[in-house]
Amino acid sequence: MQHTGVTIRDVARAAGVSVSTVSRVLNDKEDVAPETAAAVRRVIEELGYASSLAARGLRSRTTHVVGVIVQDMWHPFISTLIKGINEVVAAHSYDLLAYASARRNVEALAQWEQQQVARLNGTIADGIIVVTPHAATYRTAFPIVAVDPHQADTEFPAVISTNRQGVLEAMNYLLGLGHRRIGFITGRMDLQSAVRRYDGYRSALQEAGVALDPALVVEGDYSRETARGAALRLLTQPHPPTAIMASSDDTAFGVYDAAAELGMRIPEDLSVIGFDNIAASASVNPPLTTVDQFIERMGALAAEIVLKLIQGQPCESRVHKVPTQLVIRQSCRAIESVHS
Template identity: 50%
Template sequence: MHKSTITIRDVAKAAGVSVSTVSRVLNDRDGVSPTTYQRVRQVIEELNYASNLAARSMRLQQTGVIGVVAPDLRSAFTLQVIRSVSAAVEERGYELLVFTSSRVDGEEDQALREQRHVHLLNSGLTDGTIVLTPHATTFPSERPVVVIDPNRHGVEVPAVLSTNYAGARAAMAYLFELGHRRIGFVGGRPDLQSAVRRWEGYRDSLMEQGISLDPTLVCRGDFTREGGYACGQRLLSLAQPPTAIFAANDESAIGVLKAARDLGVPVPQALSVVGFDNITESAWTTPPLTTVDQALEGMGQAAVDLLFESMAGKPVAAVHKVATELVIRESCGPPAR
């Protein structure tokens, strides 16, 4: 085998291990037994892979690093997606570099920060960048960019998102099936397409049932637990509170559950709650949360696949949609008589 053709997959095959194991050895990460580590290092030396990798990087001006720009690391959604991106990137023998932007006042300021971070990453630090839930719609960059959960105004780069509208309709159909008609809604970040489409699914579902939209049952949230808690407090304090609340994401739904608990409203006996995302924590709430699964691992994998196709110069779809599915747990029941 000629040196210039050797890849990390060749090393993995010769050593009888996975690509991710070779990546861990190259980067001195934990999780590899001493015996396996020595075997992989021996194959790397025999194939002269380390020298070949450095020469290839200089020749092709590749870094072997993928960037991620995220608003912050407090969100369970963000952390779960980044974990899936990290696993997919590692399988390809690449490293991950994560930039976070602390929240600032004003969408324009946040958008500019995202653009600066993408420019910095793609100006020599990385071979491509994935941006999560951006405020920005454009990303001037010489290297590929892929967005997960795009801005409502669209983006000029490939994007990954779930079937948000269909997922919201499925959640509402389930509540209708249980007998609910007075259903509250906790919205999400209004600049994101996901929040808009979930709101539209709620609104259109009511219309199809011949139920007039009641503005007092709609609360503008922000995809945080604190926002969900505030909305839950307001909705449950109405003279005629809702018998069910559909929250635009699980973080908001968890906030609603706490508001109900603090107000002495039992779930699901007096209030049904549905979320959206299916973050890991949703199965561990009290009671376990019924939610719409948007396959967060699949979103991360899809974003990495699109990015690597773009890096290879292949044409990619402008939008990649990940299917949603209703996950029924214990937070919903028929309305109390």
């Protein structure tokens, strides 16, 4: 007995039955006498036994576990997403397992994901949700759902929000308030979501007949710190913007930081709009006007799809869009005509 814990054999021996019988009790099979089952259950409780996830999955190919592959469990977007996933998954009495790998070499992210998928594939989880995947295909016929994938068209179902449309709405709001010089801080441009948000920015300007000034677009990476630097560059140039459209709430917070450093007030001196509507955006000062992308609902939807796939039901459509909605708070202000 090398196993550090209690195995099914220990239970069988203690209960005076065979391993098979214990297994039957564990899985609520028919063929077992009530009193035998009761005795086995008592022993299981006494010994504090639980079947090994690994061994069970290896043999029976079904684990009642949904896996989530992420690069970082801590980021608010991901953690909110997991909340949405967890609720649906728990309601179906599936367990949730989030996996983050240390061995991550940036130049081969797609391969890294493939590895993670293969590692959990079939033996640990019944289905997998991959968050912001780089790859568009995995070598497996396995329930997989992507959330916010890099690639536009994936082989597996994907859940995305209407990124372009969301920014478009926000921009129209700013334009309606009279802003014409609107700065833009991009997200990580290797992400599909960032590209589409930038698309929304450009489309809105075009529709409004405002020429795009390259000096007003700065590249960010969704992080607060990078955004701070980007905002400083935007705001210290000769002809600074009167409003900044940020590609994420974190990015918007970076703008807040920069404004504070420059002694600018929001919204009096500068209007700001974020994207995501993470929890913090309601409680910052001033409360941030932002585009809600219903992250929890995205997670819930992804979970529903993966559970459907697990149960063998086909997935009707490949791309599932979750609509966005502009949440107006207090970080924007109408601009008075500069010449009046």
